[in-house]
Amino acid sequence: MTNIGIDIMGGDSAPKVTLEGSAKALPELDKDTRLYLIGPQKVIQEFLESEGLNGDSRLVVVSAEEAIGMDEHPVKALQQKKNSSLAVGFGLLAQKKIDGLASAGNSGAVMVGALNALKPIEGVMRPCVVSAFPQKNDSHNILVDVGINVDAKPEMLQQFARLGEVYSRLVYGVEQPRVGLLNTGEEEGKGSLLYQKAYEILKNTKDITFVGNLEAREFYEDRADVTVCDGFTGNVFLKQAEAFYNLLQYRNIKDPFLEKFNYERYGGTPILGVNGNVVLGHGVSGTTAIANMILATEKVAKAKLSENITKVFKK
C-alpha cells in the first residue's frame, strides 16, 4: 500500500484544479495506492459528491481548514497556520502516515516545510530540486539544482551529482547514470571559479560516472543522464525552456517530440535530500499538471527515493 497526499489548497487555481487534477490522476494510480486529499472538508466532500467519487475507498479526506497564500511569508505562514493543508500534509509525512506529499502551493513554504518538518538527510548539506529534460533519443537529462541553491559551493555541486544520480537510477531506471557538469565549454578549466573547482571534485568522485563538462548547446543530445549546476543557472535554464515552449504555442506549432517540453507533462519536481518524498508543483499548474504531479509523487514514493538517498549518504 502506497499513500500519497495532495495539498488541495496549494496553487494559483486551488482548490478547483487540485481537486480536478486529483480526480484525473485517480484512474492512473496503482490499485494499491491511496490518495489523501488534504484541505477544507466541506469543499472536498462536495466535489467528490458532484463527481460521484464519494465512498471511493482509495480516497481519504483529511480536514485542514486553513490555507497558505502564494505570497505569504513562508516561515511565518507555516508557524502560524498549523491547520493549513500544507502544514497538515507535512505532519502526515513526518509521521509516515503518508509516503509522499504533492503541493503546487507557495514554493517557499513547501521548501521551509521540507527543511523544518522533515529535516535534511544526514550528510546532505543542501537539498535541491531537479527537472527532467527530454533528449533526442527519448531518454532524459536531469538537471540539478533548478532553483534552491542560487549561491552554491563546489562541494554542493558534488552532492547534487550524487542526489541526481540516485534519482536517475531509481525513478528513470538508468543503470549507470552519466553525470555531466553544465559549463561554457567542454574542456577542463572552463567556466567560473565555482565550476572549475566543481570539475576537479567531480573528476575525483569515485561513486559516480563523471563525463565532464556539458555545453548547453549539447544538452539535448543524450550526452548525460544527470547534469549538475548551481540553482541560479539551473533556474534560468528551466525557465528558458518554458519560454521556448511558449514560443512554440505562440507560433501554433504542434510536434510530438517538442510537446515533451510542455511543463504540464512533468507536474512537479521532487525535493531531493530531505527525510520524506515531497514533490513541488508549479504554482500556475492546471488540471493536467496537478494530475501529473500526483503521479510523479507516487513514482517517487514507490521508488523509496528519500530512503535510498539516506542509504547512499550513509556510505
Add this chain to the structure above:
Amino acid sequence: MTNIGIDIMGGDSAPKVTLEGSAKALPELDKDTRLYLIGPQKVIQEFLESEGLNGDSRLVVVSAEEAIGMDEHPVKALQQKKNSSLAVGFGLLAQKKIDGLASAGNSGAVMVGALNALKPIEGVMRPCVVSAFPQKNDSHNILVDVGINVDAKPEMLQQFARLGEVYSRLVYGVEQPRVGLLNTGEEEGKGSLLYQKAYEILKNTKDITFVGNLEAREFYEDRADVTVCDGFTGNVFLKQAEAFYNLLQYRNIKDPFLEKFNYERYGGTPILGVNGNVVLGHGVSGTTAIANMILATEKVAKAKLSENITKVFKK
C-alpha cells in the same frame, strides 16, 4: 568612407567560407564601404580571380601570411605570430586604418587582441560581448554579457547595462532602452547575492531606464531592450537558444518567426568596451554567418559604437 577588415584565416572552415562570405556580403555593403581582406595574398587573389572580383575598387587585399589555429594558446599565438591575419587586422584597427574588424577565429585570441592591441575604454572595468534575441513583437532583447566575464561582480553588471544601453540605442535604434536584470523571480531581493546587489546598484543608476528583474520565462515578451547578466549565465542562455534552434531543425520545423533564432543570421557579437569596433563570429560560421558578421561590423562601425561608448564613460 567606412573601412571594414575581415580576418580571412579565422574560423573552422577558413579561408574557404571567409572568402565566400566576403563575396556574399559585398553587394549588401554600402557603396562607400571598403572591405579589407586580411590573409594569404595568393589564396585571396586566386579566389578573387575565380569570382571575377579582381580589380573591384571596394576590395583591398592585405597580405598576412600566418594563421592562428582555433586551439592555439591565445596570448602566445598573438605574440609569436605578428604576421597572422588576426594580428595584422588588430594593427590596422589600432592605427585607425580600418573602422571595424570582423573575425570568426580563435575567440580567446580575438579577446586578447582586443584587450592588448586596442585596450579597454577608460572607465570600463571589463569589456563584454552581447547577443540580440528576437522578441514576439519583432524588436530585440540584447543580453549582456554572453561569455567573457564568468566571474562577474555587481559593479560589472552595472557597466554591462550601460554598454548594452548604448548598443541598443545606436545599433538597434531604440530611443530609450529598457534595461532588465535576468533573475530567478520578478521581485526585488530575488537571486544570488551577486544579483541582489546588482539590483540595488541598477535601481540607483540614473542614466539608464531600469525595469527590474526579468525571468527567463518572460525573456521573449518584449519586457526589456537590454538584459544584464553575468557571463556564465549569459553563455549558457545563448547556447541553450542554439540548442533549441537545433531541435527545431531536427524536427524539420520551418517557421519564419522561429527562424530568427538561427544564429547564422546574427553572424557575430561586438566586443563592447574596447577602443575599436571588433565583431567576434562563431567558429563554426558558414558562408551566410560570415557575410552577416561583415554586415554587422559595418553597422557597428558606421554607428561609431566604440567612440560613443567612450563618450558615455567620460561623463
